[in-house]
Amino acid sequence: MNTAIEEQLRDQIKTHRDRVDYLEIRLQQSETTSISFRGSQLDSVNRSFSLAGGVRACHKGGWSFVTFNGLSELDTRITEAISQAYLVGQETTQLAEIEPIEDQVSVKLGRDPRGISLQEKRQLIENYNKLLLDFDSRIQTTAVSYSDRFSITYFVNSQGSCITQERLDVTGRFGAIATNNGTVRQGFESINSRSDYNALIGIEDQVKSAAERAIRQLEAQSVKGGQYTVVLDPYLAGVFIHEAFGHLSEADFVYENPRMQELLQLGKPMAIEQLNVIDDATIPDLPGSILYDDEGVRAQRKYLIQNGVLTQRLHNRETAGKLKESPTGNARALNATYPPIVRMTNTAIEAGDRSFEEMIADIDEGVYAVRMLGGQTNGEMFTFAAAEGYMIRNGQLAEPVSDVTLTGNVFQTLKDIEAIGNDLSYSNGGCGKSGQMPLPVSVGGPHVRMKDVVVGGR
Ligand SMILES: [Zn+2]
Incomplete structure (x- = not known):
């Protein structure tokens, strides 16, 4: 220095x-x-x-x-x-x-x-x-x-x-x-x-x-398309919460979009009471960890969803000023030759209380989706391709399956979360927005079980 x-x-x-x-x-x-x-x-x-x-x-x-x-x-x-x-x-x-x-x-x-x-x-x-x-x-x-x-x-x-x-x-x-x-x-x-x-x-x-x-x-055969109870692994659960939900929490997006303002009113119930979603820049040594953001605001740990209720958005100083909310330290730039915009840091679903075995024990036929190959979101709709998949049969992991793509509406899917695992872990990610990518972030989660997910096969 x-x-x-x-x-x-x-x-x-x-x-x-x-x-x-x-x-x-x-x-x-x-x-x-x-x-x-x-x-x-x-x-x-x-x-x-x-x-x-x-x-x-x-x-x-x-x-x-x-x-x-x-x-x-x-x-x-x-x-x-x-x-x-x-x-x-x-x-x-x-x-x-x-x-x-x-x-x-x-x-x-x-x-x-x-x-x-x-x-x-x-x-x-x-x-x-x-x-x-x-x-x-x-x-x-x-x-x-x-x-x-x-x-x-x-x-x-x-x-x-x-x-x-x-x-x-x-x-x-x-x-x-x-x-x-x-x-x-x-x-x-x-x-x-x-x-x-x-x-x-x-x-x-x-x-x-x-x-x-x-x-x-x-060795995997293509999965048969249909609606299944799906268990996401921690990596894919983290990607889901970052891509499908986290970007909607960015206040620059919210205040330009009247429909989203209505869908994302603070205080609104979004999911089961066990669901807590954080954006936490204060965890040591993760890619998204920072002490101050690029507007000089002290970085924080924030609950976006707490006990199933929408509690906070991600702000820069201007969106916080305009929406009369507190700044959250989420103004970040790819480097100093880009302007800071509202970005996530380390975004995660907090751990719940269920073991993986408990989560799959009563599933007769379901899909275990692991890691992510690619995906896209369009407003509230998302499609993710899992990198690996396995059938769940009679409460046990069974044969590997391929071409596991998950499609849905994020607000419905949050409501369809049935169980949250006790095994949180974080993975490295690179986030893209407004031509600034890859911004270092991390995504985290435990295993998460959701019902009625549309799974596309080949
Ligand atoms: Zn992103």
Whole structure:
């Protein structure tokens, strides 16, 4: 961290702040390495350094955002941002009040990837790639990658905040594709650490499980389409709550949409009393964990649904101001050259009290849906393709099935949740919104049982 940079940014804010209702500068210094393999081929090796940022101004409710490279052009860019805000502003600026914050947040580093040679990183990832390729003759190809990124982000605004935050992400992604007689299946694993390169060492078993999954699914027959009682595994339960529900909780979406305002009135019962949904940025070391958001608001743990009732939405300062609710610390940007928008952090269904065995014990014929291959949402409708599926027969897990796609209306599906498992876990995710992706988040959940889910087969 560099106090000279902080001083320079503060001086710029002081020079210009009286001309607009609100002004902020974010500047990010980052160092990135990425290596990827496709099959046995080294696909790419990249190393980059950057110093870039963005200026946001708001005047009479009109926002502008201007990016800059390096500090020499900053003064000119601030002037541009201010004149653009003048052009669009025609109302009043409504930002929820927050106390100014001065803070410096550093990463408690384990083994720092910046001190490790490119050769060593490449060797590590090449070995894991080979492990997947050699796992079984039916593994046809792989997609394996490594990345590390260390950044320092400076945030200074016209209301007296000055926050400097370090962040490290070390990530390994391991994909295996298996083929047999024209059938193609894939398996995937990812590992992320916020503090330590060594988190990627000694993970052979986890890497191999990507290949195991792909091979196992080669045996699966297409599921017979119909309505079933479905049990989601923790990963898919987390994806469901993020994609189908979490995005609807983002207040920028809600206040632009009268139908959603009606469907998402705070205090409305949404599901059984055992259902609790959180967005929690304060859990240590997950991809979505932050101390302050990109508007300098302290990040929090929030209940979106508590005891089955809709309790809170996700806000930036403007949506909180306009809807007269409290800011939640959910303004996030992909990096400092993008404007912060309302985003999730670590979003999860909290654990309930049922074991997996109890949840399936009285299901005569149902489907166990595991992990996610892909999906889409359209307003309140969703479709997810599970990566793996198994029939549940007479209270027991039975044969593997493929082509398990789940379709429904999120509000109906929340009401159809029958049981919540006692086994919460979190998985890494990358979220996309308004051209900013992949934003690091995590999704979590226990096993969740739902009735009358439409399952499409082939
Ligand atoms: Zn998302």
